[in-house]
Amino acid sequence: xxxxxxxxxxxxxxxxxxxxxxxxxxxxxxxxxxxxxxxxxxxxxxxxxxxxxxxxxxxxxxxxxxxxxxxxxx
Numbered sequence: 001x002x003x004x005x006x007x008x009x010x011x012x013x014x015x016x017x018x019x020x021x022x023x024x025x026x027x028x029x030x031x032x033x034x035x036x037x038x039x040x041x042x043x044x045x046x047x048x049x050x051x052x053x054x055x056x057x058x059x060x061x062x063x064x065x066x067x068x069x070x071x072x073x074x
Contacts, residue, residue, distance in 0.1 A: 002060070004056075004059045004060035005060050007060070008056045008060045011052055011056070012052075015045075015048070015049055015052060018045060019045060021038065021041050021042075021045075024037050024038045024041050
């Protein structure tokens with residue numbers, strides 16, 4: 001496994017654990033005066049997950065798949 005693959009797997013595990021935000025379930029505070037804490041958390045989480053997968057697809061994508069797809073068919 002490459003270093004990028006290992007980091008991707010670890011990052012996925014961290015995101016998976018952070019997705020279950022049990023610490024916000026009983027928090028009734030509002031962020032910016034109107035947004036519940038749980039919803040604000042998931043908004044930030046969604047942005048972080050999108051950026052993470054952007055980086056994964058950029059740095060950990062297997063180049064062999066691209067080379068295989070670009071080969072001419074006989």
